[in-house]
Amino acid sequence: MYVFWNLSSAYKRLLQTLILLLLPIGQLIAGEAPIEIKGAQTISLEEARALHEDGAVFIDVRESSSWQAGHIQGSVHLDFSEEEFVVLYASDALDRNTPIVFYCESPLVNSSAMASFFAAAWGYQKVYYFRDGFYSWLAADYPIVSDVGTYLTADSEQSEVAISQ
Numbered sequence: 001m002y003v004f005w006n007l008s009s010a011y012k013r014l015l016q017t018l019i020l021l022l023l024p025i026g027q028l029i030a031g032e033a034p035i036e037i038k039g040a041q042t043i044s045l046e047e048a049r050a051l052h053e054d055g056a057v058f059i060d061v062r063e064s065s066s067w068q069a070g071h072i073q074g075s076v077h078l079d080f081s082e083e084e085f086v087v088l089y090a091s092d093a094l095d096r097n098t099p100i101v102f103y104c105e106s107p108l109v110n111s112s113a114m115a116s117f118f119a120a121a122w123g124y125q126k127v128y129y130f131r132d133g134f135y136s137w138l139a140a141d142y143p144i145v146s147d148v149g150t151y152l153t154a155d156s157e158q159s160e161v162a163i164s165q
Contacts, residue, residue, distance in 0.1 A: 033110040033131060039120025040102075040127040045140055048101060048130045052142075056099035056128065061085065061115045066105065072134065073143035080104075080111040089122045096123050103130040103137070 036042055043051065052058060058075035060067055067077045078085045088094070100119060104112040116129040138144060 040116035
């Protein structure tokens with residue numbers, strides 16, 4: 001504390017500014033994911049289901065083990081913590097006007113927030129941030145796929161096997 005108070009006023013202002021700028025990053029690391037993301041539209045569970053039914057591209061940014069345990073039916077896996085996520089930046093395979101929905105586990109994890117931010121910064125025009133995530137989708141009994149076996153949903157009349165080997 002003694003060192004801080006002996007700094008010149010210019011250094012104090014610079015340090016205070018840096019602290020204020022870094023505060024949101026600290027909140028991301030320490031707590032819940034943000035509610036809004038610049039360039040992306042935060043969507044509810046019901047809005048996510050409607051986008052799913054309309055054919056939007058769902059991108060699961062969780063780790064591979066979580067993906068294998070279960071993911072939203074039809075989603076694509078791009079682990080945010082791995083280099084593979086950068087394929088979104090370099091790829092022309094996905095049109096920049098295609099609706100894309102990013103999700104992770106829940107609002108307690110911020111990887112889908114960061115993925116949404118980067119996608120918007122990389123020029124994607126229809127970025128949706130499904131903040132509630134996979135666990136809310138699962139709790140609503142919406143269609144999921146598990147590498148352990150079947151599509152899991154109460155309203156499915158027929159189960160399909162989805163085992164990758």
